[in-house]
Amino acid sequence: MIVAASLVLIVLFSVAFHLVSPWWWTPIASNWGYIDTTLVITFWITGAVFTAVVLFMAWCVFRYRHKPGRVAHYEPESKRLEIWLTALTALGVAAMLAPGLVVWNRFITVPDDATEIEVVAQQWFWSYRLPGADGQLGSSDVTWISADNPLGLNPHDRLGADDVVIDGGDLHLPIGKPVKVLLRSVDVLHDFYVPEFRAKMDMVPGMVTYFWFTPTRTGEFEVLCAELCGTGHGYMRGYVLIDEEAEYEAWLGEQLTFAGLPAGEGVQVANTAEPIGGSDP
Amino acid sequence: MSSVSEDPDTGIPPAEVPDLPPPHAHGFWSRWVFSQDAKYIALQYSGTAIAIGLVALVLSWLIRMQLGFPGVFDFISAEAYYQFITMHGMIMVVYLLTAIFLGGFGNYLIPLMVGARDMVFPFVNMLSFWVYFLAVVVLAASFFAPGGPTGAGWTLYPPQAILSGTPGGTQWGIVLMLVSLILFIIGFTMGGLNYAVTVLQARTRGMTLMRMPLTIWGIFTATVMALLAFPALFVASVMMLFDRLLGTSFFMPALVEMGEQLSYGGGSPIVFQHLFWFFGHPEVYIVALPAFGIVSDLIAVHARKNIFGYRMMVWAIVIIGALSFIVWAHHMYVSGMHPYFGFFFATTTLIIAVPTALKVYNWILTLWRGDIHLTLPMLFALGFIVTFLNGGLTGLFLGNVVVDVPLSDTMFVVAHFHMVMGVAPIMVIFGAIYHWFPLISGRMLSHRMGLIHFWVTFIGAYAIFFPMHYVGLVGVPRRYPDISASFVPDSVATLNAFITVAALTVGAAQMLFLFNVAWSLARGRKAGHNPWRAASLEWQTPEVPPRHGNWGEELPLVYRWAYDYSVPGAPRDFIAQDDPGHRASWSHVP
Ligand code: HEM
Ligand SMILES: [Cu+2]
Numbered sequence: 001m002i003v004a005a006s007l008v009l010i011v012l013f014s015v016a017f018h019l020v021s022p023w024w025w026t027p028i029a030s031n032w033g034y035i036d037t038t039l040v041i042t043f044w045i046t047g048a049v050f051t052a053v054v055l056f057m058a059w060c061v062f063r064y065r066h067k068p069g070r071v072a073h074y075e076p077e078s079k080r081l082e083i084w085l086t087a088l089t090a091l092g093v094a095a096m097l098a099p100g101l102v103v104w105n106r107f108i109t110v111p112d113d114a115t116e117i118e119v120v121a122q123q124w125f126w127s128y129r130l131p132g133a134d135g136q137l138g139s140s141d142v143t144w145i146s147a148d149n150p151l152g153l154n155p156h157d158r159l160g161a162d163d164v165v166i167d168g169g170d171l172h173l174p175i176g177k178p179v180k181v182l183l184r185s186v187d188v189l190h191d192f193y194v195p196e197f198r199a200k201m202d203m204v205p206g207m208v209t210y211f212w213f214t215p216t217r218t219g220e221f222e223v224l225c226a227e228l229c230g231t232g233h234g235y236m237r238g239y240v241l242i243d244e245e246a247e248y249e250a251w252l253g254e255q256l257t258f259a260g261l262p263a264g265e266g267v268q269v270a271n272t273a274e275p276i277g278g279s280d281p
Numbered sequence: 282m283s284s285v286s287e288d289p290d291t292g293i294p295p296a297e298v299p300d301l302p303p304p305h306a307h308g309f310w311s312r313w314v315f316s317q318d319a320k321y322i323a324l325q326y327s328g329t330a331i332a333i334g335l336v337a338l339v340l341s342w343l344i345r346m347q348l349g350f351p352g353v354f355d356f357i358s359a360e361a362y363y364q365f366i367t368m369h370g371m372i373m374v375v376y377l378l379t380a381i382f383l384g385g386f387g388n389y390l391i392p393l394m395v396g397a398r399d400m401v402f403p404f405v406n407m408l409s410f411w412v413y414f415l416a417v418v419v420l421a422a423s424f425f426a427p428g429g430p431t432g433a434g435w436t437l438y439p440p441q442a443i444l445s446g447t448p449g450g451t452q453w454g455i456v457l458m459l460v461s462l463i464l465f466i467i468g469f470t471m472g473g474l475n476y477a478v479t480v481l482q483a484r485t486r487g488m489t490l491m492r493m494p495l496t497i498w499g500i501f502t503a504t505v506m507a508l509l510a511f512p513a514l515f516v517a518s519v520m521m522l523f524d525r526l527l528g529t530s531f532f533m534p535a536l537v538e539m540g541e542q543l544s545y546g547g548g549s550p551i552v553f554q555h556l557f558w559f560f561g562h563p564e565v566y567i568v569a570l571p572a573f574g575i576v577s578d579l580i581a582v583h584a585r586k587n588i589f590g591y592r593m594m595v596w597a598i599v600i601i602g603a604l605s606f607i608v609w610a611h612h613m614y615v616s617g618m619h620p621y622f623g624f625f626f627a628t629t630t631l632i633i634a635v636p637t638a639l640k641v642y643n644w645i646l647t648l649w650r651g652d653i654h655l656t657l658p659m660l661f662a663l664g665f666i667v668t669f670l671n672g673g674l675t676g677l678f679l680g681n682v683v684v685d686v687p688l689s690d691t692m693f694v695v696a697h698f699h700m701v702m703g704v705a706p707i708m709v710i711f712g713a714i715y716h717w718f719p720l721i722s723g724r725m726l727s728h729r730m731g732l733i734h735f736w737v738t739f740i741g742a743y744a745i746f747f748p749m750h751y752v753g754l755v756g757v758p759r760r761y762p763d764i765s766a767s768f769v770p771d772s773v774a775t776l777n778a779f780i781t782v783a784a785l786t787v788g789a790a791q792m793l794f795l796f797n798v799a800w801s802l803a804r805g806r807k808a809g810h811n812p813w814r815a816a817s818l819e820w821q822t823p824e825v826p827p828r829h830g831n832w833g834e835e836l837p838l839v840y841r842w843a844y845d846y847s848v849p850g851a852p853r854d855f856i857a858q859d860d861p862g863h864r865a866s867w868s869h870v871p
């Protein structure tokens with residue numbers, strides 16, 4: 001009795017907790033509402049399964065608990081039942097997987113008009129780089145890193161000359177424009193994580209990773225690191241500010257470009273009229 | 282060659298090899314220290330695993346104290362916090378769960394359940410334990426080494442694992458951890474070969490594969506998986522040790538640490554992750570499959586009913602074991618690996634949910650129309666089903682690649698894997714201890730203490746880990762000693778304090794369990810021969826507890842599967858496997 005009742009109570013508690021507890025995700029600030037939708041579908045399907053299975057179990061425990069004279073039913077297997085259950089489960093799984101894969105495809109397909117920006121991680125702070133007037137980022141490599149050139153931009157690449165370098169400050173982005181965030185680390189693994197954007201991706205030294213999103217809400221959003229990167233991991237914070245276009249331009253105008261830094265003085269500013277080939281880092 | 286031919290009536294084949302006695306101990310050392318008796322080795326394995334597991338339990342209290350009451354305990358610095366979670370995680374997964382299921386339950390139950398006198402290689406079996414013991418000593422030594430244990434996280438991802446920004450990275454911590462893992466794998470390999478060969482070669486006459494209890498199927502499949510998976514961790518550990526000590530660059534690209542160029546170059550951190558998870562994902566099932574097997578048997582015995590769909594259960598174990606080798610990269614969806622991998626690994630991962638779900642259904646269908654005795658093993662089995670189901674379902678979130686993106690590396694993940702591979706297998710371990718303690722010691726564990734232990738552990742663990750999912754949904758990352766952030770409402774701190782109180786309570790209940798074991802060893806009620814009226818072979822030995830060599834003059838003969846409970850027309854509600862009497866009515870009974 002107590003056991004069956006406790007099982008029922010666990011279901012009731014879980015469902016109630018889900019429905020009324022104040023703990024839920026942060027209001028979204030990007031186009032990745034699809035992810036939230038898939039997550040909610042998954043919650044419904046799995047919640048229904050959990051409720052049904054545990055309640056059935058509670059009923060069994062109640063109905064078939066030992067009493068003097070009770071004899072268990074003898075039935076080693078039932079092909080029909082097992083096939084039915086397999087089929088139903090496969091259907092439920094497919095109902096979650098299909099939308100999941102469709103959304104994943106969107107997640108990894110970057111729109112052509114996305115602006116490329118770069119986030120650089122190191123123990124334990126964030127830096128950023130935005131393309132200058134040429135709309136392209138110059139190449140970079142850890143071997144270029146020095147006190148004067150903290151992000152390791154290639155001083156011989158003229159595409160990099162007008163790149164805006166934000167070393168240790170906050171990142172601003174304009175609302176409504178898709179961005180492809182290129183992620184780079186100079187030391188260990190990190191992960192650029194803004195809960196309100198839903199997207200995240202590890203940064204791996206030696207390679208460039210990416211994700212894309214479109215900001216849909218102005219405001220200040222905290223950046224956290226989501227991949228263990230040493231003692232300062234929990235304190236590796238920053239802010240991304242999503243601005244209206246005009247504010248953004250105003251902010252952008254105040255930033256330093258690479259050519260303005262000591263290490264970049266020798267670089268020629270790129271001629272936007274005749275771009276020279278790709279600059280994908 | 283024996284001249285006996287197959288018995289036409291029972292189908293029992295003739296003996297293929299003579300029945301040799303296992304080696305006998307002659308003195309103190311060979312009896313009590315370097316024992317070659319699998320039952321004694323099992324207890325050595327279990328005792329060591331539980332002892333180091335207690336360290337991991339205490340570490341979990343410290344972790345929770347920091348999270349529940351940040352700033353109150355100032356000896357828990359960020360460095361210490363990372364050392365605590367790393368050692369807690371690694372000990373729990375490898376040195377406790379893997380060791381106790383395979384080295385502990387495997388050693389005790391395999392020979393008894395398949396009707397053998399001992400493992401086939403008793404000397405290697407003894408060696409296996411002592412190498413494991415050495416691995417535990419090396420691991421424990423890292424607490425006292427300069428710089429303390431490693432704080433790299435139980436995943437030990439390079440480059441940070443061997444750099445100065447991580448506790449123990451350029452000191453002793455990571456070296457001792459890797460050496461300990463290498464020793465563990467050597468020790469396990471010796472034991473594992475033994476378990477697998479014993480199951481394949483030393484079954485008694487009549488014990489066909491399809492008559493083995495699911496416990497043995499679970500342990501056997503897990504052993505084979507471990508023999509295939511651990512080598513990946515072995516090479517990864519050796520390579521990382523070289524990177525750390527010899528300056529090679531297997532996993533190290535060119536990098537700048539704190540403004541200084543290091544001499545590494547050309548290696549790939551992602552390769553380590555592939556190797557780690559090629560081991561790490563099967564590892565989840567190495568822990569889960571023995572639990573699946575054992576819980577099946579607990580449910581059948583205590584519901585007086587054959588396990589529903591035995592053949593399906595066997596195939597599910599084997600299929601899950603095989604599939605679990607092609608899902609590893611679901612731990613790496615946001616690692617930066619090629620995004621197309623996501624399609625493949627999400628699909629395989631969700632496919633594995635189908636045989637897993639079937640197992641859950643079959644456990645419950647075994648309860649259905651059963652004769653359920655709410656004994657302690659049954660209660661823990663029910664607790665296992667609830668927590669495993671819960672954790673399995675949240676696995677569908679994390680396996681479904683795009684849903685994992687916001688959730689990965691948050692407390693949601695921590696809650697998920699604790700439910701599914703922390704709490705659930707531990708429920709089975711407790712159920713199994715309550716079930717087999719009478720066989721091992723001849724006495725019952727106290728029921729009253731057991732009830733308190735069960736309810737506090739089950740409800741408490743649910744209260745710890747169910748709400749923790751929602752902390753992760755809010756967005757709190759894992760491995761954060763201090764979770765305050767602009768988007769985290771103050772109420773989360775209250776919830777965290779509650780979780781901590783629950784964790785400390787659950788911890789205290791484990792002390793009651795240890796007391797119960799000690800008390801019952803001396804004072805427990807005498808168990809008698811087969812207190813649960815179980816049909817499987819381990820309860821049919823001439824003496825209980827079984828003596829050296831397990832069986833009397835003759836090895837037992839097996840006439841049926843392990844699940845002949847409540848057979849219509851039979852005189853009792855179970856028929857032991859070695860009982861030639863009543864034939865079963867079901868034509869498919871193996
Ligand atoms: C009452 C028991 C337990 C409690 C309260 C507990 C609590 C915790 C907490 C709070 C964390 C990590 C927090 C963070 O990421 O900041 C953690 C990590 C972990 N725990 Fe447990 N745990 C318990 C038992 C177990 C068991 C039985 C296992 C066995 C599978 C386990 C395996 C792990 C692992 C693998 C980690 C990850 C360590 C890492 O991030 O490197 N825990 N535990
Ligand atoms: Cu980090």
Ligand SMILES: [Cu+2]
Binds near residue numbers: 561609612
């Ligand atoms: Cu996995």
